[in-house]
Amino acid sequence: MRRDFVIYDLETTGLSPDEEDLIQIAAIRFRDGKPVTGESFFSYAKPRRAISSFITSYTGITNGDVRGAPSPCEVLVEFSRFVGGSTLIAHNGLRFDSKFLAATCVRGGVARREVPSIDSIWLSKAVFGNQRGTRHGLDIVIERLGIRPDVRRHDARGDVELLGLAVSHLWRHLNLPHDAAGVRRHETHLPKP
DNA sequence: GCTAGGCAGGAACCCCTCCTCCCCT
Numbered sequence: 321m322r323r324d325f326v327i328y329d330l331e332t333t334g335l336s337p338d339e340e341d342l343i344q345i346a347a348i349r350f351r352d353g354k355p356v357t358g359e360s361f362f363s364y365a366k367p368r369r370a371i372s373s374f375i376t377s378y379t380g381i382t383n384g385d386v387r388g389a390p391s392p393c394e395v396l397v398e399f400s401r402f403v404g405g406s407t408l409i410a411h412n413g414l415r416f417d418s419k420f421l422a423a424t425c426v427r428g429g430v431a432r433r434e435v436p437s438i439d440s441i442w443l444s445k446a447v448f449g450n451q452r453g454t455r456h457g458l459d460i461v462i463e464r465l466g467i468r469p470d471v472r473r474h475d476a477r478g479d480v481e482l483l484g485l486a487v488s489h490l491w492r493h494l495n496l497p498h499d500a501a502g503v504r505r506h507e508t509h510l511p512k513p
Numbered sequence: 514g515c516t517a518g519g520c521a522g523g524a525a526c527c528c529c530t531c532c533t534c535c536c537c538t
Contacts, residue, residue: 330537330538331538332537332538333538334517334518334538335517335518335519335536335537335538336517336518336519336538337518337519338518339518340538342538343538374516374517374538375538378538379538410537411536411537412535412536412537413537414520414521415519415520415521415535415536415537416519416536416537416538417537419519419520419537420537420538441535441536452523452534453534455535455536456535456536457535457536457537458536458537474538
């Protein structure tokens with residue numbers, strides 16, 4: 321069983337994977353229930369369309385930031401190299417991030433590989449319960465865990481740092497083994513490096 | 514805190530469909 325994990329976060333031009341593009345991705349390597357210092361990935365990506373003023377106000381990412389950046393698919397090829405044989409972790413990854421990664425691969429026409437992935441919402445549900453009405457958004461989870469965000473929210477670098485802290489806490493609460501055996505997984509598509 | 518789209522998962526019911534909620538940018 322793999323024991324290396326990559327926690328990642330995407331910022332995009334909107335919510336629909338078919339219509340919108342990723343514009344920023346950040347990731348950190350995670351091992352033995354903690355982030356690995358110095359092992360990180362970050363890139364901007366240039367979307368097909370200009371970034372709307374709403375997304376700029378939401379994420380702080382401007383059209384100037386992505387000018388000259390590689391295409392989303394080119395960024396994912398590099399990201400896939402960084403991921404290597406690790407298992408991915410993202411918050412709401414099953415329903416959001418994974419869809420963007422798959423759609424980006426399809427648009428780029430690249431060969432894909434399947435990467436096992438954990439949605440950190442499942443870790444939160446395992447710790448805090450899955451009753452109707454119990455919410456698991458990242459802001460709520462970090463508040464429950466007593467984490468004070470001193471990062472820039474809705475910037476992938478800040479969010480992934482925060483998610484790394486949250487996953488560390490959840491990991492400890494659940495007393496997970498190094499390989500997180502027994503935690504539900506799904507598949508995420510990445511380009512073949 | 515408003516907006517957008519789509520879906521996982523529960524409810525009701527009996528295995529497939531419908532509906533509601535949640536979460537991401």
